[in-house]
Amino acid sequence: RAKAAASAAGASYDVVALPQVDGPMVTRFPPEPSGYLHIGHAKAALLNDYFAHQNPGGVLICRFDDTNPSNESMDFQDAITEDLALMDIVPDKTSYSSDYFQQMYDLAIQMIRDGKAFADDSELGKGDESRKNRLPSKRRDMGIQETLERFQEMQTGSTEGQRWCLRARIAYDSPNGTLRDPVIYRCNLTRHHRTGTSWKVYPTYDFCAPILDSIEGVTLALRTNEYRDRNAQYEWMQQALGLRPVPIWDFSRLNFVRTLLSKRKLGRIVKEGGVWDWSDPRMPTVRGIIRRGVAVTALREFILKQGPSRNVVNLEWGTFWAINKKHIDPVAPRHTAIAADDVVYCDVVHRDGAPLDAAVLDVPKYVKNPSLGTRKVKTGKTIILEQSDAQSVEIGEVITLMNWGNATVRDISRTQLPGTADDAQSSGPPSIVKRLVLELDLDSRDFKKTKKMTWLAAVEENMVPVELMAFDHLITKDKLEPSDVLEECLTPVTQFTTKAFADCNVADLAKGTVVQFERKAYYRLDVPYSGHDKSPMVFFEIPSSGK
Ligand code: ATP
Ligand code: MG
Ligand code: MG
Numbered sequence: 271r272a273k274a275a276a277s278a279a280g281a282s283y284d285v286v287a288l289p290q291v292d293g294p295m296v297t298r299f300p301p302e303p304s305g306y307l308h309i310g311h312a313k314a315a316l317l318n319d320y321f322a323h324q325n326p327g328g329v330l331i332c333r334f335d336d337t338n339p340s341n342e343s344m345d346f347q348d349a350i351t352e353d354l355a356l357m358d359i360v361p362d363k364t365s366y367s368s369d370y371f372q373q374m375y376d377l378a379i380q381m382i383r384d385g386k387a388f389a390d391d392s393e394l395g396k397g398d399e400s401r402k403n404r405l406p407s408k409r410r411d412m413g414i415q416e417t418l419e420r421f422q423e424m425q426t427g428s429t430e431g432q433r434w435c436l437r438a439r440i441a442y443d444s445p446n447g448t449l450r451d452p453v454i455y456r457c458n459l460t461r462h463h464r465t466g467t468s469w470k471v472y473p474t475y476d477f478c479a480p481i482l483d484s485i486e487g488v489t490l491a492l493r494t495n496e497y498r499d500r501n502a503q504y505e506w507m508q509q510a511l512g513l514r515p516v517p518i519w520d521f522s523r524l525n526f527v528r529t530l531l532s533k534r535k536l537g538r539i540v541k542e543g544g545v546w547d548w549s550d551p552r553m554p555t556v557r558g559i560i561r562r563g564v565a566v567t568a569l570r571e572f573i574l575k576q577g578p579s580r581n582v583v584n585l586e587w588g589t590f591w592a593i594n595k596k597h598i599d600p601v602a603p604r605h606t607a608i609a610a611d612d613v614v615y616c617d618v619v620h621r622d623g624a625p626l627d628a629a630v631l632d633v634p635k636y637v638k639n640p641s642l643g644t645r646k647v648k649t650g651k652t653i654i655l656e657q658s659d660a661q662s663v664e665i666g667e668v669i670t671l672m673n674w675g676n677a678t679v680r681d682i683s684r685t686q687l688p689g690t691a692d693d694a695q696s697s698g699p700p701s702i703v704k705r706l707v708l709e710l711d712l713d714s715r716d717f718k719k720t721k722k723m724t725w726l727a728a729v730e731e732n733m734v735p736v737e738l739m740a741f742d743h744l745i746t747k748d749k750l751e752p753s754d755v756l757e758e759c760l761t762p763v764t765q766f767t768t769k770a771f772a773d774c775n776v777a778d779l780a781k782g783t784v785v786q787f788e789r790k791a792y793y794r795l796d797v798p799y800s801g802h803d804k805s806p807m808v809f810f811e812i813p814s815s816g817k
Pocket of ligand 1: 299301303305309310311315492494522524525531532533534
């Protein structure tokens, strides 16, 4: 199997070789406008984009598969267009299944006239039974004339018409269930967001996809491999209608542990208030994961690396976040945040007792990437440390105040916590640290054995209030079984907020900036600084493993 380098993305990994196609490649991504795109759709969209554009002259079609007005809307259509743009996918052409309603209707008539379709009472339960038992429908022998009349009745949307559906006459007893006379047209009186009430009958996916792929000049149809059984049916449709055959390439469906990838179920969580909206950072939607801090380049690398695999597995998020970390780490400026709970004030003094003058140091935003520029580090005679850091030091110990220098701990004042003094069983700290005295020793340059401490000079403009938010998976089970009730598998608490103070540079960051708070984690800024109301800035933690 030959491999092609993912050069378009400027990346150096390999993706699967494609079947040979003569002339330029034409692929299509066919979303139904029934929800926002999720990471599973991202896989389909990015693979189609990659294959279309790996050689010059290729075409990516975004075809809105809007054949079921009960699920679909203009809002979802617009959202999907935006989602593609968010992933830097620019289709060369956008089309709509609904643009072909007349053409598909005419092809259905042609199929009936050729004796390859019949009308059936749409008592679906019963139809499924006979299909399961490989028995013919009692309507299977319906003649051409009667089938035409029934189909036309369906298109009037009458009560009688609605009882019927149109089925392809393929092979009711085939070992391949998808060939057992599949339904190709159904009635639906719901108003369509593009064609209004002109149509009362709509083609099914099984009928629509092979026809439009052929008509639109698709040279390679990508499908998830759980549809592999449908390939024979797809070929049958094109053959029965005398259309150009289209080769199929299948890839594995993307699944992640503790993650729902179904527009319908995600829509339910949105509706029931389990998340803020479709772009909630806990959602596996394209906009959700980007808001959570996924770099689009990382998403692309992850998907294209998955490309060759046709095994349907339940992926761990860890792999995904590890790739993301590689993309964000080199460009994330480093900043400081100090958890606000029980923050410890420290007096910083010189050895000779001389007063310490406040200063502003200029330090690189990230030492390993000087091109990011510098940030201001304010020093001063009073600084703050986190309680847990202050707990960890002893009198006489030399510590390193990051980006400033070494200091010796000269004094520690503690306060007894109420209720813990006589409690011998208490395993927690018996007291909290109230104040430290640190003697600065900038001449000491030995940082090898010292504890590194994050700190901030305790002046107002250098203690920007922020909220650091971390999230858990929405569902408790690795994989939802069809018998599971969604509402019973929702994680009770999925959002965790820590209040903190951040350095003065943070106030200037723009929404969407990815930073690292040193010794904490990577974060993406969701709510930037608003000077007026003093409400905290909000950062979302970007996992770099597990979560
Ligand atoms: P959902 O159940 O979430 O609505 P769908 O398959 O019905 O998914 P479509 O809008 O019809 O949604 O899908 C558009 C394309 O995305 C299809 O080609 C489909 O195969 C692909 N796709 C959907 N989910 C996944 C997934 N989890 N992994 C890979 N591809 C997917
Ligand atoms: Mg679908
Ligand atoms: Mg689906």
